[in-house]
Amino acid sequence: MTDSPxxxxxxxxxxxxxxxxxTAIAGSLLAGTAAFGRLLFRRAPVEAPTLFRAxxxxxxxxxxxxxxxxxTWRVFIVHEKGSLYAIFGKCTHLxxxxxxxxxxxxxxxxxxxxxxxxxxxxxxxxAPRPLERARVWLDDAGDLWVDVGQRYERDRWSQPxxxxxxxxxxx
Amino acid sequence: MTRRxxxxxxxxxxxxxxRFDDTPRNRLLQITSNVFLHLHPATIRRxxxxxxxxxxxxxxxFLMFLVTVVTGVILMFYYxxxxxxxxxxxKNLQHEIPFGMIQRNMHRWGAHAMVIxxxxxxxxxxxxxxxxAPREFNWGVGVILLTLTMLLSFTxxxxxxxxxxxxxxxxxxxxxxxxxxxxxxxxGAGLTGVTERNDLRALLLGGxxxxxxAILRFxxxxxxxxxxxxxxxxxxxxxxVRKDGGISGPPHVDEEPRPGRAPARxxxxxxxxxx
Numbered sequence: 239m240t241d242s243p244x245x246x247x248x249x250x251x252x253x254x255x256x257x258x259x260x261t262a263i264a265g266s267l268l269a270g271t272a273a274f275g276r277l278l279f280r281r282a283p284v285e286a287p288t289l290f291r292a293x294x295x296x297x298x299x300x301x302x303x304x305x306x307x308x309x310t311w312r313v314f315i316v317h318e319k320g321s322l323y324a325i326f327g328k329c330t331h332l333x334x335x336x337x338x339x340x341x342x343x344x345x346x347x348x349x350x351x352x353x354x355x356x357x358x359x360x361x362x363x364x365a366p367r368p369l370e371r372a373r374v375w376l377d378d379a380g381d382l383w384v385d386v387g388q389r390y391e392r393d394r395w396s397q398p399x400x401x402x403x404x405x406x407x408x409x
Numbered sequence: 410m411t412r413r414x415x416x417x418x419x420x421x422x423x424x425x426x427x428r429f430d431d432t433p434r435n436r437l438l439q440i441t442s443n444v445f446l447h448l449h450p451a452t453i454r455r456x457x458x459x460x461x462x463x464x465x466x467x468x469x470x471f472l473m474f475l476v477t478v479v480t481g482v483i484l485m486f487y488y489x490x491x492x493x494x495x496x497x498x499x500k501n502l503q504h505e506i507p508f509g510m511i512q513r514n515m516h517r518w519g520a521h522a523m524v525i526x527x528x529x530x531x532x533x534x535x536x537x538x539x540x541x542a543p544r545e546f547n548w549g550v551g552v553i554l555l556t557l558t559m560l561l562s563f564t565x566x567x568x569x570x571x572x573x574x575x576x577x578x579x580x581x582x583x584x585x586x587x588x589x590x591x592x593x594x595x596x597g598a599g600l601t602g603v604t605e606r607n608d609l610r611a612l613l614l615g616g617x618x619x620x621x622x623a624i625l626r627f628x629x630x631x632x633x634x635x636x637x638x639x640x641x642x643x644x645x646x647x648x649x650v651r652k653d654g655g656i657s658g659p660p661h662v663d664e665e666p667r668p669g670r671a672p673a674r675x676x677x678x679x680x681x682x683x684x
Contacts, residue, residue: 279607284616332580333618349576 288387292374295322295382295404303338303356311386313372314338314345318356323401324372324384325358331365345369359392368392373399448644450651457656462537466530470558471643473523477561478636480516488568490628492621495570520565527558539657547649550642557639564631567624578619578627586610 249257290311298304298317307313312335313324325345327335334349344361345354352363359368373388375398382402390400414422427438440451456462487506488498502509531551534540540548567578586608590597593608605611615622650656 278612278615280615283606284622286617333583334576334579349580 289383289385292324292382292384294380295376295402297382298322303340305338307384308335311384313384313386315382315384316356316358321401321403322374322382324374324386326370326372326386326389328370329365330360330367330369331363336369371395371400374402375399376402448647448651450655453655454658456658463656464529464533466526466533470523470526470530471647473519473526474639474643476519477516477523480512480519481632481636483512484516485632490568490624492570492624495568495624499569499571520562524558524562527555531555537657541657544649544653544657547646547653550646550649554639554642554646557635557642561631561635561639564627564635567619567627568631570624575619578623582610582613582619582623585613 290307292307292313292315295317298315300317300320302317304315304317307315308327312327314327316323316325327345329336329347329349329352331347331350331352334347336345336347336352336354338345343356345358346352347363347365350364352360352365354360354365354369357368358371360366368391370389370391373385373390375383377383388399390397394400426442427435429435429439437451440446440449484502487502487509489495499513502513504510534548534551563578563581566581567574586592586605587595588609589595590601591603591609592598593603593605593610598608603609605617611617613623613626614620615626
């Protein structure tokens with residue numbers, strides 16, 4: 239029957255089995271690739287804690303920028319014009335950590351030279367936006383808390399968590 | 410009565426199936442009967458040997474690849490790809506391990522040289538028009554190999570785990586976050602719905618910033634994944650040079666029919682009518 243020059247069916251048994259075989263191979267390769275792609279993203283991403291206690295507001299003298307929490311929490315604590323805020327030390331250009339130069343009163347990114355003033359507003363270099371601020375608040379005991387997981391861009395700097403207005407100086 | 414061949418002769422003949430008298434036939438057999446050399450053409454046109462024509466760039470790129478593979482495997486005996494150990498292991502390789510300094514520096518400079526040589530190879534191929542028919546496919550393979558060379562260079566950049574490494578990869582992966590459709594800061598991110606957690610940057614880093622998962626990923630990519638794909642494509646690349654008619658030549662050389670040889674487009678098969 240197979241030797242007959244006349245094909246009785248559009249699909250012979252061999253065609254059918256061949257198609258199944260190749261479909262199975264292609265399908266398993268595809269499924270394996272997709273599974274590998276999914277494997278590269280974990281179910282429970284490891285995330286560092288974001289909340290820390292930063293001492294008391296009195297620890298930060300007026301008109302200063304402190305980098306004592308830069309290595310551990312990547313924030314600068316700035317006390318300026320009666321308000322206390324935490325600048326997140328991540329350059330808005332490509333994510334390096336800027337340094338504070340007190341003599342020039344500016345943050346400077348070592349990677350591509352972006353400069354930011356004391357408020358974190360960009361004024362030189364390639365950075366497209368001001369530095370973000372982390373949420374700050376006081377607890378009942380009067381301790382200063384910072385959450386680097388909650389951040390404010392400039393359009394939200396007037397919101398309560400973006401800065402701590404120190405009542406004593408405001409008066 | 411015939412003498413039995415000696416055991417040595419039998420062993421020798423099991424390895425080499427031809428003699429080594431300097432005859433054209435033996436010269437061909439030396440190439441075609443060797444699994445490594447058979448990727449090469451058995452014969453080559455005279456102009457293909459001229460340094461002024463090829464600059465030797467493809468061969469030198471491959472040499473640099475071999476240098477980095479050998480020295481890289483040697484470095485792997487001491488290097489641990491974790492944030493706690495990577496930097497100190499690199500420093501120990503330089504200052505405490507005998508001959509570690511030269512291994513590391515050969516790897517480093519060989520890698521730099523490979524990047525430069527691959528670019529010059531591409532420039533030569535472009536200038537000599539070697540991407541034209543029938544070699545378009547091999548140009549495409551070459552473009553992928555060029556990309557793989559860049560990726561090998563990029564992934565190797567992180568492994569010393571010094572300040573330059575960490576911030577360079579911070580910058581590089583943040584640029585990946587701006588990839589169209591695949592990066593959460595790129596155009597079209599809204600269409601594909603990628604976020605900071607599942608975009609291309611997260612894929613490369615395995616976490617929110619350059620840390621332990623990133624160094625491990627870059628290590629695996631650098632030592633296994635990318636070299637393996639590059640090696641496979643190199644085999645195709647070299648073999649295809651031969652199948653496309655050998656090293657390209659100026660039009661009058663390339664199109665000139667060689668007596669008793671198949672034209673370039675026939676991929677080495679001789680048309681039946683010639684016999």
